[in-house]
Amino acid sequence: MGLARRRGSAEVVKMAEEELKMELCRLAEAISSETASMEVLDRAAMVVVALKEQKFGCQRSQGTAMAAGSMINVPEHFLCPISSEIMKDPVVLATGETYDRTFIQAWLSAGHRTCPKTEVVLPHCDLTPNHSLQRLIADWCATNGVDQPTASHGPDRDCAVTRNDRAHLAALLLKLSSPAASDQKKAAAELRLQTKTQPAARALLGDAVPLVLPLLTNPELQEDAAAILLNISILDENKTAVGVAIPGLVEALQMGSMATRSNAAAALFSLSALDCNKKRIGEAGAMAGLVRLLEEGSGMAKRDALAAVFSLCMAHENRARAVAAGAVGTLVKAVEGRNLAGEALSVLAMLAGDHCAAEEMVTQGGVAALLRLLREGECGRDGENSAAILWAICGKDRARLREVRDEEEMHGTLSRLVQSGTARARRKAASLLERVDRTRALVHSV
CATH class of the missing domain: 3.30.40.10 (Zinc/RING finger domain, C3HC4 (zinc finger))
Incomplete structure (x- = not known):
């Protein structure tokens, strides 16, 4: 056994960095199964140590450098x-x-x-x-013949992390594969803290995503795993690597505790900064979980979910998914309750161009809610989005112009918006008034 271990270790040391990463992904999948053997765990430990040396150089002693x-x-x-x-x-x-x-x-x-x-x-x-x-x-x-270290001026790379810190991070990664649940829990909690407080830890752990993935299926570790992936994904260059965690994050969003769901939503929002990830997140079925979190979550969880929905809906194919998941009704309720109304209006304005979404807004009482907000609120960005949504709805459903006309005759809401709204709000409100006038003229002519 000892000879086999030495041979296996020598083989691993010779592997290139990309080969090590691929091997680590394969072993992570094996470790997540219930039949993982001690040989698999030993192999994973060897791979992590070898990758640690290539990536972090943490086996070098103080006062020495590698040359040839x-x-x-x-x-x-x-x-x-x-x-x-x-x-x-x-x-x-x-x-x-x-x-x-x-x-x-x-x-x-x-x-x-x-x-x-x-x-x-x-x-x-x-x-x-x-x-x-x-x-x-x-x-x-x-x-x-020593590579000269060069200073990096990026906000995440230029961080005070010593060789000992890097070795500590590598040791924590090893513990994630430990058969002892207590070791896994301690390592996950520490990695969560490190990736939250140390920007360099986020940079260094971008290649460690495969070791975190199995934790998403463990109810005891889901919350920490989602938080670790969120923290790592904050660094733009890690968003592609963390993208492999999208299916696991979507499952955690649907099945986890409230804290886990909030972390998963925030991680999906972070990952959605990449267009390719927007598509993958939508295809993975995240929209239903985000809408449900928007309905059930606490204040911060609602914000995380709403931010993710907004970002995902920037991809046209995800707008139909949002409507199918019931997002319109939930967003209209947010406008009515003035809870995150500004953020909800931004998403509704994006969805209003979709015929099904516009019909759903009417069915859910969205026209009355928007008119009331315009009447009672200030003519800022919310007024701009409200006018834009009403303009889109009335363009598809002329019957709604009657509600707009009644509002104008009773309160002069649109005229006030034309006078004091933003440039875009003034244009939309003026266009709506023109439509109202044309409708009124048609009625009188008949």
């Missing part, structure tokens, strides 16, 4: 005193000590006003670039 497949010592003054890694962007603190900008900035942002190395109180927090040291590091890296 071997380890070499790094001059101590090239290493950041905080991270113990080669500095990407060395800067000088007021005490004269040099640190990597990312790590010393994180130290200062946390409220510290002392030098981490000398513990001397800082007279100021200015950071001065150490160009001379940066050139020395560049020359040394070129001479020794």
